[in-house]
Amino acid sequence: MWKHIFSNGLRYEQQNASSKNLILSVLNTTTTKREAKDYLTKYTNEQETINHCLLFIRHLHAFPTQTLSKLSNSIKRLRMLGLRPICIVPPTTAKLVTQHSEILDKLLTDAELHPLHFKEGLSKSRTGLFHSVLSSESQLFDGTIVDMVPIIKPYIYNEETASEYMAPNVVKFLDHLCQNVTTHIDKFFILNQIGGIPSIERNENAHVFINLSQEYEKLALDLKKELKYLAKREPESSDLLHRMELYAKEEQIVSMEGQLNEHLQNLQLMDAVLSNLSTTATGLITKVSTAALSSDNKNPLVYNVLTDRSLISSSLPRFKNTRHNQYSHPDLHFHPTNLTEQDPVYVTTVFKKGIHTRIFDYPTLTQYNTTGLPLEFHIKSTGRSIPNLAPDLKLDLLKLERIINASFRRKLDLEDYLRRINGKIASIIVLGDYEGIAILTYEGSKEKPFIYLDKFAVMPKMKGSLGISDIIFNIIFQKYPNEVVWRSRKDNVVNKWYFQRSVGVFSLSLNLDSTASLIDQKDSIFNLFYYGDPDNSDKKxxxxxxxxxxxxxxxxxxxxxxK
Known part of the structure; x- marks a missing residue:
């Protein structure tokens, strides 16, 4: 399918048969045409950008030789795909840092790469400013030295005292390491023993995707709350048995605290690093054992390099059947027998710094909450003082119209549209600078209204990037979990995507009268999709x-x- 694209070659140096076979096999089994094109564009000879990934592996000394050997092969495959690793050693003790560096050296050597050790990742000037080795030694990252892989140790050189010290805070260390660097870092991978950030909605399995701009603060707060609760060591009651039970579980509680602290630190690391990189950069957290998988379409690192997304879509309802079948049952505690907890879907979280989201819950658009509103829809003053909202709290109708026109490739009759929806708007969701939007209205009878997704639009240049569609649908499903419907033209290429996110679909050309003696049937070009969590809305x-x-x-x- 993709063989014709290789006629011009790829940009990495070793364009051999094994690398071509790897890329062809994964492209054919995992990617859409857009994703394949984006990947190949990034790595063609015409591109000057050299793509790097930061590789941060925790507790490397704790893994068996067999796992490390498989991980070495995964690193080799990443390099074959055109991604250049930069290994960061976590700050611990001097002995463990040395041991970790030696293991990394062997991993890279076995992967037929050339490790280059940097003892100090940062230098601190006399004025207190930090300088990153990624900038001071940038000539080493320009691709001149083929297959060279840096191993950066977590030491800081203090120019004032002419001495070095271990970085006391790993989040600040990586934050300074990535600030104002000219080296292009496209990925940030954290590999560990516990996997991605846990999600309550997914029965403590890992979040599939996290939009940090929208979700970071809440997720960090939730993890801190859990830690605070565990720190109290409060029994269920003053009863002796409950106190003894708490004492007996001390080791388990300490282990939970350690894992929660690591999850919190991983989340902070992702936010700090991705905040310094391009908005297109991607983060990923998974287990070392998962990163070592030899299956290319299940290995989350290989899969993400080629598709820039998670193994499954984050907006898939948890109860829906997917190709992994892990959310086919409404009971959160149900685990299908054909999966194990080691399945990559359970333990992998993909991150983007993401895109700012706003939700406008104005039932009626007026000149006081909207800019660019036609005069026909201005309300008359009643004499009462109406607060003038700040600009970012006002809906920009001109930008809303622009994205609808661009996405649908048709011109909206704005006045006619407003006459229909104004006064019964449920929510208007806006991502970024109107790069993605959704308009939801109340339809149906006054007694039994329902939520209708009236418009869903993404700027053409943003389609397939930053997970915009997933973010919008996640917001819709969280805000309206019981009942959402929408329609789509029967020939819409997006219908498969819609179907995966719905409870059901049927043609609007059906007879809609419930009595046999009457016919309420019209030809329609649309299908109707409907969504609702079975826990709450199955009867409907x-x-x-x-x-x-x-x-x-x-x-x-x-x-x-x-017209």
Whole structure:
């Protein structure tokens, strides 16, 4: 399928048969055409950018030789795919740092790469400023030395005292290491024994994807709350048995505290590092054992290099059947028998610094909460003082119209559209500078309204990047977990994606009258999709009358495009 693309070669140096076979096999089994094109564009000979990844491995000394050998092979495959590793040794004790560096040296040598050790990752000037080896030795990262891989130790050289010391704070160390660097870092991988950031919604399995701009503060707060709760060591009651139970579980509690502290630090590391990199940079946390997998379409590192996404979509409802089948049951504690906890999906979290999100919950758009609103929709003054919102709290209608026009490649009849939705808006979700939007309205009868996704649009240049579509649908499902419906043209290429995120779909050309004597049937170019968490809304989606009610209202909505 992709063989014709190799006629011009790839940009990395060893364009041999094994590397071509690796890329072809993974492209054919894991990527869409857009993802394959993006990957190949990044690594063609015409591109001057050399792509690096930071590789941060915890407790490397604790893994058996067999696992380390497989991990070495994974690192070799990353290099074959055109990604140049930069290894960062975690700060611990001087003895462990030396041991860790020696193991890394062997891993890289076995991968037919050339390790180069840097004892100090940072230097501290007399004025207190830090300088990164990624900048001061930038000539070593320009691709001149083929297959050279730096091993950066966690020491800081103090120019004032002419001495070195171990970095006391790993988050600050990596933050300073990545500040204002000219080396292009495309990925940041953390490998450990415990996997990605745990999610309550996924039964403490790892989050699939985290948009740090939107989720970092809450996730960090949740982890700190759990640590604070464990630190109290409070028994369920003053009863002797409960106190004895708490005492007996002390070792387990200490282990939990250690894992939570590591998860919190990993989250902080991701936020610190990705905040210094390009918005296109990606982070990933997984287990060492998972990163060592030989299967290319299951190895999350290889998969992410080629697709820049997680193994599954983060907006898939947890109860839906997927190719991994892990969310097929509404019970969060259910684990399908064909999976183990070592499955990459369970233990891998992908990160983007992401994109700022805003939600406007204005039922009616007025000149006081919206800019660019046509005069027809301005409300008359009642004499009461109406607060003038700050600019970032106002919806920019011109930008909203622009993204709809660009995404649908048609011109919206704005006035006609506003006449239909104004006064019954549920939410308007905006990502970034109107690079992705969703408009949700209340439809149906006044007694039994339902949430309708009226418009969903992504700027063409942003499609497939930053996980914008997943972020929007995650927000919708979290905000309206019980009932959301939308429609899509029957020939829409996105329908497969929609189907994966819905509970069901049916044609709006069906007879929608519940009595046999009457016919309420119209030709329609649309299918109707509906979503709801079975824990809360299963009865609604088994109610044929309710489904027909959705369909009748949605079918009869007239599009508001300019003629």
């Amino acid at each position: 989606f088994k109610d044929v009358t309710r489904l027909k009610e959705y369909a009748k209202y949605v079918r009869d909505i007239q599009p508001s495009w300019q």
